[in-house]
Structures are given as C-alpha cells and as structure tokens.
Amino acid sequence: MSEQITKVNSWVLGLTGGIGCGKTAVSNMFEELGITIVDADIIAREVVLPNSKGLKAITAHFGEDILLPDGALNRAELRAKIFTNNNDKEWLNALLHPLIRIKILNDLNNATSPYVVLVAPLLFENNLDKYCDHTLLIDVPTSVQIARTVKRDNTSSEQVKSIIASQMSRADKQQKADDILNNDRSLNLVHIELVDLHKKYLQYALHNKTNSH
Template sequence: MSSWILGLTGGIGAGKSAATNYFQSLNIDIVDADIVAREVVMPGTQGLNSIVAHFGDDILSADGTLDRTKLRSIIFDNKEHKAWLNALLHPIIRAQILTQLAQATSPYCILCAPLLFENGLERYCQKTLLIDVPLDVQIARTCNRDNVPQEQVKNIIAAQMSREDKCQKADYIVDNNRPLVDVHAELDHLHKKFLDASKAI
C-alpha cells in the first residue's frame, strides 16, 4: 500500500486526465473518482439496484446500464432527488476509493477527483495538486471536447468551487495553459519531490 497520497484536482477542461496519464507513464498508481463513480452503478451493483428501485426501470438504457443523461435531467431541477442520490452514492464511492487507495503499490499514489475539496477527499491526502487554466480556456476546451453549448459548461463551472478558492487550498498549482513540454517538465520536478516525500514516511 502507498501510504503517501497526492490529491489531484482541477475544474472541467483543465486537463486532469492529461496530467494523470503522465504520472501513470511514470508508473504511479491512479485512483480516479470519476471512474469509481461509474463502477459503483454498473449492472448488478447495489448502487444501480437502489437507483432503479427509486426511479423505476425507465432510468435504464436498452442494454441495462444506467442512462446518465436521463438521470442528470431528473436530478438537475429536483433538489430532493439530488440529495437522495448523493446520500446513496457518496458513501459507496468513498468506500471504493479507500479500498483502491489501500491496494495501490507504487511509491506514492494519486487520488484524482474533480470535487476533491468539495467532497472533503483532501483529508486522505498528504498534499494536493491543482491543474489550472483560465476560465475562458476551460469553457473553450470543454465545448470543443464534449460538443456542448457554452451555457451548459458555465453552469457546470458555477456548481463547482471557484478557481480562486481551489488555488488557495491547493499545495501545488500547475499552469496547464502552455506547451505540453513545459507542463511535463514541471510534473517531472513534482514527481521527484513526491518520491522523496514518500520515502520520508
């Protein structure tokens, strides 16, 4: 088990995946909260069974998987449904994240979570790293990547902790609005720092 954990976060479109992919290429284990959130509602899981029991079979796609678009539209305007869903899934997701962190074998491991600070997951981490880009870059990248309107992206950003607050909370900040070679050089530098810190435990 890696006893030294780095919490990695960033707003939508900031480039978290590119950063975690780079750390992965350095043989660092990654626990991705977004992937865990999908795993706990796969067919046959208690998570999906509870959601179907609550919302009915209409919440399923033809192949028996969760229809995320439909679920999003249901909870978007309904605070009670959203609160019920969060109360169901957050403890399951947290437990699965902790299990995967305990199974990590690299010198240190990374917990990647877009809502790291919002959901209090930084308490499990020794240090935190924010992948950061300006707001207009976030919006442009996400619109291009997901082919969604600007308004939708702005709503997602508005629902997350502000960029300023994240910058204040993070131990390290990497500017991802520059050439990839520069970003990788800084990640390399941080990687060495994290390796040293993990050896000191």
C-alpha cells in the same frame, strides 16, 4: 452505511482542477512514471454498473424506466429526474457518496506504487482532500477552460460556464492547493515541471514511510 476504512496506508497526492483544465493529460503523465491512479469519476461510474448494489438501489427507487434497454443506467434520464427534484437528488447523493468513498479508499490502500494519485474534479468540494497528504491543482485561465470544453464536448459556452459556476472558484482552489501546475502551455513544459514535482513527491512519500515505521 458506515465507512469501514478511514485511514490510507499510502502517501496520497490529490489531483484536481476545474472542467477542461487537462487533468487527464497530467494524470497520464503520472501513470507513465509508474504511479497508480485512482480516478473518482471512473469509480462513480463503476458503482452503478449493471448488477451493482448501487444500480439495484437506484432501480428500486426510480423504477425500471431509469434503465437503458441493455440494463445500464440511463444517465440522461437520471439527471433529468434529480434536476427537478431536490429530495431525489439528496437521496441519490446519500446512496452514492458512501459507495464511492469506500471504493476510493479500497483502491488507495491497494496501490503498490511509491505513492498514489487520487484524481477528483471535486476534491475540495467533496472533502476528499482529507484522505490526501498533499494536493496539486491543474490550473488554466477560465477562458481556456471554456474554449477547451466547448471543443472537446461539442457543447455551448453557456453550459460550460454554468458548470464552472457550480464548482469552487479558481481563486479558492488556488488558495487551498499545496502545489499549482500551470497547464496553459506546451505539454512538454508541463511534463518537465511534473517530473520535478514527481521527484519531490517520491521524497515526501519516502520520508513518510520512514517516519511511520
């Protein structure tokens, strides 16, 4: 499938960070400031909703067993299937990545706020940063990521460690990001710094708009 859109009209801030670093809390702050949020995780769920092209293709490939009684995708079943079969995993990625990308680009282009935030845990890993003008990493120590995720998802620290190990390392993300926001402190302090960043991004977006006309 070809990607129709490759250019985004808005000034885009890519927001990323590993599991448990508090991306949602920070993206909510941007939303409160009137900035449109495009969330890659939400879009990844939307492209496999009942009656979607994505879910129809998945059902044709894996059979009706991949559905829950209400017709929704059985994610646990799908994870189990692709976990043991690399070909199926590659097939699924080849199906979903273009669908997700097209929806992301459409949503970025439809944003009406002064700039738009693209939230993606795998921003750098999936090359989504190529659609961004600037990137912001929400950063906490690995020990904090583990503690927060274990508490939030009621999961084992081993499981969280394996998720962290499968993502780009914290040091590599720090190297790649244009800005880093430390989220290992009170939300009040995080908010104060975020408002300063927001003012800077408004300037960047305005400058970008002026230069593109």
